[in-house]
Amino acid sequence: MVESILVAGGAGYVGSHACKALDLAGYQPVTLDNLATGHADAVKWGPFVQADIRDAETVRRTVREHNITAVMHFAASSLVGESMVRPELYYENNVIATLRFLEALTAEGIRQIVFSSTAAVYGAAEAELIPETAPLVPTNTYGETKRAIEGALSWMAPVHGFSWAALRYFNAAGADEAAEIGERHDPETHLIPNLVRATLGTGPGLKVFGTDYPTPDGSCVRDYIHVADLADAHLAALAWLRAGPSGQGRPFNLGTGKGLSVLEVVKAGERVLGKTPPHELAGRRAGDPPRLVADPSAAQTAFNWRATRSDAETLIRTAAAFERTRM
Numbered sequence: 416m417v418e419s420i421l422v423a424g425g426a427g428y429v430g431s432h433a434c435k436a437l438d439l440a441g442y443q444p445v446t447l448d449n450l451a452t453g454h455a456d457a458v459k460w461g462p463f464v465q466a467d468i469r470d471a472e473t474v475r476r477t478v479r480e481h482n483i484t485a486v487m488h489f490a491a492s493s494l495v496g497e498s499m500v501r502p503e504l505y506y507e508n509n510v511i512a513t514l515r516f517l518e519a520l521t522a523e524g525i526r527q528i529v530f531s532s533t534a535a536v537y538g539a540a541e542a543e544l545i546p547e548t549a550p551l552v553p554t555n556t557y558g559e560t561k562r563a564i565e566g567a568l569s570w571m572a573p574v575h576g577f578s579w580a581a582l583r584y585f586n587a588a589g590a591d592e593a594a595e596i597g598e599r600h601d602p603e604t605h606l607i608p609n610l611v612r613a614t615l616g617t618g619p620g621l622k623v624f625g626t627d628y629p630t631p632d633g634s635c636v637r638d639y640i641h642v643a644d645l646a647d648a649h650l651a652a653l654a655w656l657r658a659g660p661s662g663q664g665r666p667f668n669l670g671t672g673k674g675l676s677v678l679e680v681v682k683a684g685e686r687v688l689g690k691t692p693p694h695e696l697a698g699r700r701a702g703d704p705p706r707l708v709a710d711p712s713a714a715q716t717a718f719n720w721r722a723t724r725s726d727a728e729t730l731i732r733t734a735a736a737f738e739r740t741r742m
């Protein structure tokens with residue numbers, strides 16, 4: 416019999432790619448999403464339950480109906496800028512909603528939880544390659560709420576006998592190789608989709624935010640990780656949890672260990688798209704740390720995961736292919 420995995424936030428960007436990866440690996444993803452920011456037409460694999468993670472009755476019924484023992488939890492508000500304007504919304508949608516969700520899941524005896532976390536838990540980290548043991552000093556409410564949930568998982572797991580992994584994504588980017596799904600944020604604030612839109616003429620010219628940072632070319636350096644690599648990591652983490660003891664868990668960085676500057680991404684855009692992305696050099700964007708690059712070795716060691724599609728060319732090529740499907 417095909418095993419079902421509950422995917423909260425399965426209609427969203429990373430969640431929908433996880434659903435596809437689960438389907439390919441022979442699982443049935445069961446998407447639970449309230450469509451606050453997700454898209455119904457991104458649910459292409461497995462059943463869809465349109466509900467909020469706070470709706471304990473529906474969560475519990477879904478778990479029972481599909482015999483679910485493992486959950487991937489992507490459902491969250493995830494815009495850093497918005498989190499600084501409406502911090503209470505982020506506590507409500509991320510912390511409070513997740514607590515309600517965890518209560519329902521533990522009442523049904525869920526055994527494994529893979530949680531979508533973020534490099535924003537580190538804030539402006541000092542290390543060249545940031546390890547999971549780096550201090551957690553988030554500089555925005557979004558990162559703070561993810562840190563709070565990681566804490567809740569660590570204290571609840573031994574009490575309720577589930578195991579967990581919090582996957583701290585660095586900069587998620589790119590789209591499904593077949594362009595069936597991709598990134599559709601509204602508003603779009605991320606570098607790669609903005610660069611693609613500027614170049615294809617579906618969005619305004621790109622602004623390069625800051626050229627006076629203490630980095631080799633003065634623009635910010637990030638660790639971009641392909642969304643399908645992230646999806647694979649969720650499956651690998653689940654297998655790792657299943658092989659280990661219950662009541663335990665830990666965070667893992669998901670990144671490549673290699674940084675790319677904004678200007679390097681613009682140059683890669685030119686190579687991939689055959690035209691210089693229309694861009695202008697602009698001032699710094701508030702709250703951007705100069706450099707954030709993962710030490711991804713823990714995930715490599717624990718569950719033998721490494722990024723295989725996260726080079727700039729693949730990221731931009733797949734993001735552009737998805738954008739073209741929407742033109």
Ligand code: UFG
Binds near residue numbers: 534585604606609625
């Ligand atoms: N940038 C531009 N122009 C744009 C958009 C972005 O120059 O139009 C720059 C930013 O200033 C930054 C870099 O490109 O230097 C990356 O910016 P993104 O907005 O794509 O991503 P962030 O690094 O700001 O944030 C992302 C996620 C967060 C997550 C964080 C963790 O959006 O949710 O990575 O590292 F918390």
